[in-house]
Amino acid sequence: MPEEKRLVGAAKLGDKSAFEELVRRYEKKIYNMGLRYTGSEQDALDVCQEVFLRIYRFIPQFNEASSFSTWCYRIAVNVCKDVVSRRRSYMETSFDMYDDEDEAYELEVADMRFDPADAAERKELVEAIRQGIRMLGHDHRQIVIMRDINGMTYEEISRCLNIEEGTVKSRLARAREKLRVFLCETGNFYASKQSKELERGSR
Amino acid sequence: MMKQCSEYIVMMNMYLDDMLSEELRAELFEHLEQCDGCRRRFDALEKMLSVRGELAQEPPEELHKSIMKYVAADGKVRSKKVMLKKIYMIAAVAAVMALTLSGTLSKLNRTYLFMPKGASEADQAALENSGGGLYSAMAPPAVGAVQNSPVETDYGYAANAEAEPGDGADLNETKTQSGFEDRAADSGKDEQQRLFTLPRLQTTERYAGYCIATGSGSVVDIFGSENVIEYPELGETYVIIPNDAESLEAAERELEAAGFVLQRNLENVPTADENAENYLLVIFLE
Numbered sequence: 001m002p003e004e005k006r007l008v009g010a011a012k013l014g015d016k017s018a019f020e021e022l023v024r025r026y027e028k029k030i031y032n033m034g035l036r037y038t039g040s041e042q043d044a045l046d047v048c049q050e051v052f053l054r055i056y057r058f059i060p061q062f063n064e065a066s067s068f069s070t071w072c073y074r075i076a077v078n079v080c081k082d083v084v085s086r087r088r089s090y091m092e093t094s095f096d097m098y099d100d101e102d103e104a105y106e107l108e109v110a111d112m113r114f115d116p117a118d119a120a121e122r123k124e125l126v127e128a129i130r131q132g133i134r135m136l137g138h139d140h141r142q143i144v145i146m147r148d149i150n151g152m153t154y155e156e157i158s159r160c161l162n163i164e165e166g167t168v169k170s171r172l173a174r175a176r177e178k179l180r181v182f183l184c185e186t187g188n189f190y191a192s193k194q195s196k197e198l199e200r201g202s203r
Numbered sequence: 204m205m206k207q208c209s210e211y212i213v214m215m216n217m218y219l220d221d222m223l224s225e226e227l228r229a230e231l232f233e234h235l236e237q238c239d240g241c242r243r244r245f246d247a248l249e250k251m252l253s254v255r256g257e258l259a260q261e262p263p264e265e266l267h268k269s270i271m272k273y274v275a276a277d278g279k280v281r282s283k284k285v286m287l288k289k290i291y292m293i294a295a296v297a298a299v300m301a302l303t304l305s306g307t308l309s310k311l312n313r314t315y316l317f318m319p320k321g322a323s324e325a326d327q328a329a330l331e332n333s334g335g336g337l338y339s340a341m342a343p344p345a346v347g348a349v350q351n352s353p354v355e356t357d358y359g360y361a362a363n364a365e366a367e368p369g370d371g372a373d374l375n376e377t378k379t380q381s382g383f384e385d386r387a388a389d390s391g392k393d394e395q396q397r398l399f400t401l402p403r404l405q406t407t408e409r410y411a412g413y414c415i416a417t418g419s420g421s422v423v424d425i426f427g428s429e430n431v432i433e434y435p436e437l438g439e440t441y442v443i444i445p446n447d448a449e450s451l452e453a454a455e456r457e458l459e460a461a462g463f464v465l466q467r468n469l470e471n472v473p474t475a476d477e478n479a480e481n482y483l484l485v486i487f488l489e
Contacts, residue, residue, distance in 0.1 A: 023270055031262040041263070048266060049273035050429065056274045058432040061441055061483075065434060078428040105209055109243035116253045125250075126257045133258075147220070148255040154222060162435040173216040180247050 008068050011059050019059070022068070023052050029150050030076050036145045037080040039134040043087065050079045066159060073152070073160045077142055105177055110184055125188065132182040140175035147172055206234070208241055215245045219252050409476040410483040411446035414455075417487045418463035425457045442484040451482060458486075 004025070010018035027048055034047030054075050062071060114121040133144055146152045146160070154172075158165045214231045217223040223231065235242045422440045423431050432441045444454045455465060463486065 019274075020271060023274075024267065027266055027270060028259075028262055031266055032259045035260060036258070045263075045266065045269060048262075048270050052270045053274050054429065054432070057443065058441065061432065063434070063437075065437055075432070078423070078433075082428055105212055105244075109240050109247060111243060112247050112250045114250060116250050122254055122257070126254050129251065129254065130258060148252065149258045154220070159436075169213050169217060169222075172220075173213045176216060176248060176251065177212070177244075180244070180251060183247075183251070 411479040444482040
């Protein structure tokens, strides 16, 4: 971290190599954020370019009230939104579920078809989850990407999105629930009825 | 006290993120033994999250180069006109703004000073000379109310005007604390009597001028997020505006239409350079 502070300080004064080092540190995470958010490699590239251009333009005014990473991800959140809203076609392929925080949890929960011990099934599950993330509404998509792909802590997410940590917890639980339901609807779980019958039969 | 399943669902997510205390873990597992639905959900979540380490993808090789190339072409990108979205309807929503000068603002450590009610023209001139060309560059309408009132000077802003931009923040803070509230009470009615500074702006880049606005609403909706940087924790937003009369006028028009108030009384802003590429607009959200 102190090294990052030094890099930020140098980049603020126009040190290009310090800026480039900051790019190296964050490009992969921003790329994945863009990729999972937009669902397209080309858009993910656009997101990266735009995020780092903004950082470059605004770093002289970066006042270090937040950490550089928080600032960086916050810019990325806005850019992702922009890129997606520019690509109208995206709307046609997405269910674009809204981020309902109050909706009740589904009562019936089916068993997952995958056994993540199996390599092929793991791969299939990864693909299904990637697809599912794209179907989430903005807030839910963003929080799942931040936590489950970029590995950000609850605290980091709360600072980045400027929301309470309690909201992070409940939103993340909701988002993963939507994801689970999506996997269920797309056949990645055993049907709920079937599992209920199995259950009854075993009694 | 009995918890609802929805609470255990949040807890199981926390557990899988390694964020649940020992005590609550025991409580969660006790519930999982009793509640079939929650146990199934937990299993599903656990399986789902067991592959999360594999969700990230290796970026294409050319990623780094393409970013650096794009950034290097910044000059070209910047010279494009800022496209201002027309959102006059926001004006209706934000037209009436009650400005309270206590509470929130002082919490944000924002430095406001008050112009003396009857600042003389000489004082105005002193301000102009100190503001790094801001007054002349922005060509604001005269602060008539201020100039025409009875003379009652020596609120210290003229002395401030001679301070270096660097130490302005400290100076202003002291002055703000002494007598700020009194003046807020008796002159709070008049927007134009507030004097704004930029205590936190530590820019290494020169701007053609600085403009401060206050109000509430979405700045991104007006200017597009590519020109805007937000600091929600400070309640400040910065906007880059190309240095040409047209863009500047358009920006002012849009801001006012959206209910923001342009603040003309500025002091201790960084030195401006009229040949610089951009203006910097600072918006204090209220």
